[in-house]
Amino acid sequence: MNQDQPIGIFDSGIGGLTVAYAIQKALPNESMIYFGDTAHLPYGDKSAAAIQAYSIKIADVLLKMNCKVIVIACNSASSAATELLKEYVGKRAHIINVIDPMVSLVVNKFSGKQVGLIGTKRTVQSNVYAQKLYALDNSITLQQLATPLLVHMIEEGFFDNRISHDIIAQYLNDPVLEGIDALILACTHYPLIKKEIGDFYNQRIAVLDSSEEVAESLRAYLATNNLLSKNKPQHKFLVSDYTESFEASTKLFFGEVVHLEKHRLWE
16 A cells, blocks of 8 residues: 555445545545445435445445545445445555544543434444444443434535424434433434534533544554555546436535446446
8 A cells, every 4th residue: 555545435425425524634644535326325215235235336336446544435335235345345445434423432431421322223223333442441331312304304405494393303312212311313414404403402412423533543544554645636537327416415514516327336
């Protein structure tokens, strides 16, 4: 691996652009290749076997593009495919997921506290956050709630309005989340409603999204291994299925409209 190789990032759709945006801010000299598997979104209601198959195919694309790191910018894929990808990719690239940096943050800052989590059905049912947290600190109480409507709500542009307020309140009023000190946003779409969630709690609790933690984890890895780029970056954004609405909505997640190139996983 060398400094000038790009960073590969993938998600089931375009929600992972929130992670790409955080990486761009933290590491402005790094080139990025983003792959959104829009042909198979959302991953949150797919089987683990299906997610693993998609992830391997995407890893092949990113490896052929010579990526030095592959960031799994999707909680569902992080829970279902991280270990398989590490075995498959081997030493060809370093794998970073969105779960481990968040687990480290919670263990460091919320020991002995009640921590809530909202995410897709796949992420919650995998119980991966609980397993990783309790392995490091069993004094933390994790209270998890699947919130499947939120991804569709966000992708349809319904946030920071009455509809989103009502849906968010319906979920967050669930007794499962009662008494929490912090809330993990276990989906890369959810940073777009972080402010609304904070407002619901009147800023009384910490609302945690993984994008900045992932970017810092990536920066630390690159610095430690002398892989930080010093060149002008070049970015590429690929999707497995293209529509104009996907491209238009990239501004929501990345702060600007980006050009999407169609790249089929299976011909």
